[in-house]
Amino acid sequence: MAGYGLYAMLAAFGVLVGVGASFSGLGGGFLIVPLLLFMKYEAQQAVGTSFMAILVISFSAIIAHNKLSNVDYVAGIMLGIGGIIGAQIGPRLLEGVSTASFKKIFAGILVGLAAYLFFQK
Secondary structure (H helix, E strand, O other): OHHHHHHHHHHHHHHHHHHHHHHHOOOOHHHHHHHHHHOOOOHHHHHHHHHHHHHHHHHHHHHHHHHOOOOOHHHHHHHHHHHHHHHHHHHHHHOOOOHHHHHHHHHHHHHHHHHHHHHOO
């Protein structure tokens, strides 16, 4: 029964991530990965699990954004083609990084991005 409670909590968190991801375009990983790390997932499994969730969330978000005519399909496909290549490199790089180091790297990226957005004119 405890498993169902955990799944319900994850689904509820998924609602929040879905709103945040479809609102910001950041994909949700910036929220999902820290949650999974907090839940004691190893970095590699947190990232992989996050991508599974992002796949589902992204599919729903593209439907909603398409209804509002907010999708440039050519640009999205071209970015996706490049992303396919990068997506094959990233997991191999991550395999050599400890969870402790990953947390520091991930936090640094989030802080850097936040500072950039905050101070951007």
